């Protein structure tokens with residue numbers, strides 16, 4: 590196997606004083622750049638994000654747990670970091686790959702630099718590599734395991750082997766590692782209209798915030814909550830969040846079947862969409878390199894409208910894509926279901942709608958953090974579903 594080496598700069602960068610760092614893919618491909626963020630070593634699944642903005646929201650999205658994110662945007666860190674645009678309490682990516690970090694961020698909201706946070710939270714990154722070449726490689730070969738090595742860690746001679754020794758994403762159960770350990774409540778803003786039990790599989794902060802704006806009191810529950818725990822909240826609706834890992838390993842599918850059987854209105858986002866798919870009896874599969882970015886076109890079959898949406902998923906639901914209703918393969922008593930939303934870049938299932946139960950879900954991110962707000966109507970649909978019930 591050839592092991593091309595690109596951007597070979599083994600010396601400390603004279604302008605920034607950064608030490609050399611090495612990125613090694615599991616197929617042996619190696620990129621050399623400079624240390625960015627914490628120094629040391631890290632591993633994960635290499636994935637690329639095409640968002641030109643929103644790095645803070647990306648880094649703090651718990652769905653990126655165990656993934657090393659490659660940014661195709663060439664400049665990263667230009668607007669620094671603030672405390673408002675975080676989606677959770679910390680950075681979740683296991684590594685960060687950028688072309689050209691901002692030397693001096695400039696934004697009135699910034700309280701510190703992005704690299705300050707990466708260093709403080711021990712997130713190992715690499716800069717100065719051709720992130721577009723790396724992205725093309727991942728598009729051709731598919732997402733794969735990667736390691737980043739800097740400082741004394743870069744001196745080891747068995748780097749490829751150490752990357753190949755890491756666990757793969759397929760088959761990984763990770764939601765329990767990022768979920769809250771204690772339940773908590775986000776109060777409704779203004780008049781309280783509904784109570785929702787939201788299962789935290791890696792929830793982003795903007796999601797309960799938007800629900801609260803719709804008059805919903807949100808009870809955020811740990812990922813291992815039982816149907817009895819959910820029912821104890823006396824919810825008008827149940828929500829399953831986004832989250833990391835392979836949906837095929839998620840034990841929450843059984844809980845969701847109980848929710849569906851009880852006919853409680855249900856809304857799921859991303860991982861929540863994959864779990865609705867599995868609860869209804871469809872399979873899920875790993876995409877070659879996934880969708881990550883904030884400009885993905887999706888068709889809503891209900892209205893015929895195309896919306897531009899934020900995505901972060903590596904798996905997808907395997908259901909009939911023509912939009913024709915089929916009986917839920919898992920259980921005929923769940924009635925008919927159809928693919929309600931479809932990705933226009935590659936025809937991937939982006940939403941499901943039950944026709945005989947009050948349940949629907951989308952594979953993308955209507956909470957729009959970061960991303961366009963085209964899909965905000967889905968929170969209104971959830972409210973309508975609870976109103977009708």
Ligand SMILES: NC(=O)CC[C@H](N)C(=O)O
Pocket residue numbers: 652830831832833834835836858859860861901902903904905
């Ligand atoms: N953002 C998410 O919820 C991601 C779901 C799942 N872990 C995937 O990669 O497809």
